[in-house]
Amino acid sequence: MSVVDVGDAVELTFTTTPGATVTVSWYDPDGSTVLDSVAVPESGTTPGAHQYTFAPASEGVWEARFHASGTVNAVERYFVRARSLSGPPPLATVGEVAELFGTMTPAQETLTAALLRRASEMLRARFPDLTDRVADGSIPADAPAMAVINMVLRVLRNPDGLRAETTGPFSRTYDTTVAAGLLVISDSEMALMAPAGTGEALQVGTVMAHPGLADVTWGDSPAHRFRDLQRVRDRYGRWW
Template identity: 45%
Template sequence: MSGVVDVGEALELTFAGAPGSQVSVTWIDPNQATVVNAESVPEVPANSGLFPRLLIPTAPGMWAAMFLGPGQPETYYVRARPLLGPPPFAAIGDVAVPFGVLTAAQEALAGHLLRAASALLRQRVPSIDADVAAGRVDQEVVALTVAQMVLRVMRNPQGLRGETTGPFSRTYDTTAAAGLLVVTDYDLAAVTPVQELPAGVASVGVGTIRVQPGMAPPTHPLGGHVRRPDRAGRPAGWMGYPYG
């Protein structure tokens, strides 16, 4: 079992075992240092076989909670996300408007995907924050791009290619909506500033091909006839016309 929380956010992990068992927990930080060492976990409620323990990660990274009870130990992994850092480019409301009413579970999923999509976009376009701040890229367009990345996942979370219900069938474009967060070429184009050519470059015809005099093959005024020697190597006349 594993979970994802923010640094400092408390989470409750529950070990299930035989009623009346003796259970302990060890809490290990991302640097493999023991924060809680084999601490006893009470059974709540009594004789329920449930042993809940409230734990708090205090640093970003992967934490591990090892419960020791009857049988083999059981380990829970918890990834703690840093509180500091750049915020997502879009909010849950940007997803809810085109998607529709979100359940609590869908809101949680959208929040996670928005942060992940923003991180992916920042990795592909490292200058995006500076571009937005300088006005080279429209902030609304960036928010729309991230929301669309999330919507592609939420509308087809299982990556279905086709679906049939009675007489009706639908086919999904899984190139970009395969149930995974992806940054498409369209997304990159939307958040990349337009590069203007330096002054004077357009006037010299960059990107064009010009044919200068003397580059074309010569032609004969008689219209494409070829002069060639005879088999003895002597000059011959133009084919079909006298030579000379």
């Protein structure tokens, strides 16, 4: 399935036996026929390839149905999801991700743009008051961008969801709970979204530890107290 913005053109290629007669029908998201059995000429450079360009006019899943006849009888269905241009923009840009990732191929740039859109949708769904938090200063203005950039970078750096990889003498391991090749809002991103002073960040599984020795409960008898002193010495390397 292809994904395009409403109104953008998408070219689909149907390949069959050279010399076949090919037609295409185009259906909107409601199943209504927009194009009915339109002839699709064969490519002059690639035998058997038949290309047609569509432009979805509304949001939803559109269908192109190619039919080949002649030496072969075949029907193939293609689906294109058109997304609305309305709504808020992504919370970060491809350029911001590239600053940390490095030089990208055109395919990586396209993937990054799609990941940023979805990561932004996920973050807004998890925090419906995100705009208010930024507006009232309870979280830094750059925090949402930092969160989605981190989410996208984890996918780009480990797109196959590997647990570990080795290159020559070097090896690395991945925490697949947050780097499984899928967009995940990690505890770090949750903490970025927590208003300062609310303690909300503690709800994402953070354990707070304070320095110092543990309290000691002493026995009542001299023998018990001596035993307890020995335990303190064994644990901390010195007498109390």
